[in-house]
Amino acid sequence: MRLLDDLQEGLARRYRQIINSRRQNFGREVKYTADWIAKQPLLAAIIAEARHVEEPPALEEWLRQCQDEVGILWPTNTEEGRAVLSWNLLSTLQPEHAESLAVQIYSRTGIRDIDVMVQRLAGDAFTSLFEWLAEQLQFRSSVVLTLRRYVYLTERFNRVDLNAKYLERTATGEELYNDDLQKFLFQDAHYITHAKPRSATGEPDLVGELDGEDPIVLDGKLYKGSVAYVAKGVRQVYEYAHDYGKSVAYLVVFNRTPDRTLVVAGDGPADSWPPYFELPGVRVYVVVVRALPPATTASKMGPLNTATLARGDVQKALDED
Numbered sequence: 643m644r645l646l647d648d649l650q651e652g653l654a655r656r657y658r659q660i661i662n663s664r665r666q667n668f669g670r671e672v673k674y675t676a677d678w679i680a681k682q683p684l685l686a687a688i689i690a691e692a693r694h695v696e697e698p699p700a701l702e703e704w705l706r707q708c709q710d711e712v713g714i715l716w717p718t719n720t721e722e723g724r725a726v727l728s729w730n731l732l733s734t735l736q737p738e739h740a741e742s743l744a745v746q747i748y749s750r751t752g753i754r755d756i757d758v759m760v761q762r763l764a765g766d767a768f769t770s771l772f773e774w775l776a777e778q779l780q781f782r783s784s785v786v787l788t789l790r791r792y793v794y795l796t797e798r799f800n801r802v803d804l805n806a807k808y809l810e811r812t813a814t815g816e817e818l819y820n821d822d823l824q825k826f827l828f829q830d831a832h833y834i835t836h837a838k839p840r841s842a843t844g845e846p847d848l849v850g851e852l853d854g855e856d857p858i859v860l861d862g863k864l865y866k867g868s869v870a871y872v873a874k875g876v877r878q879v880y881e882y883a884h885d886y887g888k889s890v891a892y893l894v895v896f897n898r899t900p901d902r903t904l905v906v907a908g909d910g911p912a913d914s915w916p917p918y919f920e921l922p923g924v925r926v927y928v929v930v931v932r933a934l935p936p937a938t939t940a941s942k943m944g945p946l947n948t949a950t951l952a953r954g955d956v957q958k959a960l961d962e963d
Contacts, residue, residue, distance in 0.1 A: 659674075669736065672735050675732065714767050785833070792931075816863065858888075862893075876921075883923075883926075898933045
């Protein structure tokens with residue numbers, strides 16, 4: 643949980659720097675914070691997912707309304723929309739314009755101290771964003787952190803035992819790996835999962851807490867050499883997410899090829915983990931687990947072949963009837 647703790651502490655510290663800054667430093671503190679958030683893959687992913695829920699009005703239009711109303715108002719319908727609108731301001735506000743914006747919005751309130759105007763703007767415009775991000779970090783991104791731990795535990799300690807069990811029941815091998823993942827999700831992070839609940843389009847292997855506060859849609863697939871099969875898995879979780887009205891879904895791929903590395907060329911930055919595809923209304927994360935035990939030491943292994951799951955493969959699966 644160290645990464646989550648560091649992000650929470652980083653958010654809190656930068657919020658304090660903005661809210662307590664004097665007018666001379668306010669714009670620069672806003673820029674420093676926006677630059678930092680944009681470089682954190684988990685925070686950037688949370689904001690991007692919020693855009694799937696509600697796209698707020700244009701920033702210029704909103705700021706004109708705030709000036710007319712003499713204060714910050716929220717014309718959005720959801721917390722996600724409000725967070726995105728706040729982020730749009732945080733990420734685009736130029737340091738040289740920050741002080742004048744505070745004066746434009748609050749000068750008719752009777753406040754004469756510009757430092758007070760700046761602090762008022764910081765609190766009214768950005769507090770809800772930081773509170774919302776902190777909440778989302780605690781819940782939504784904990785799924786990503788849990789999956790990261792699962793990958794490490796499986797590849798480092800459990801894949802020999804899982805492989806032995808698989809060889810005894812290859813007909814239901816995919817279910818074996820899904821059961822193992824399901825158990826880990828519950829033991830490690832208390833995600834309650836239900837095996838194969840019915841939905842309009844099919845039966846996802848794992849759907850977590852569909853009646854809870856933070857439901858997850860998650861499925862597991864075996865990769866045995868067919869990238870097209872994995873791409874169909876992306877389509878399946880995408881459709882499941884639509885069935886349940888969710889903006890995020892997860893596909894865990896267990897690579898059972900002895901000499902092939904599966905690479906996911908997603909839509910995000912090359913170093914983002916897990917990689918993801920931005921599909922209409924849903925972001926699908928793809929987590930790859932090396933499921934076969936190593937046949938030899940790394941120094942004795944020959945060159946590995948690489949197979950790539952790319953956007954074109956996913957689009958082809960989406961276009962199929």
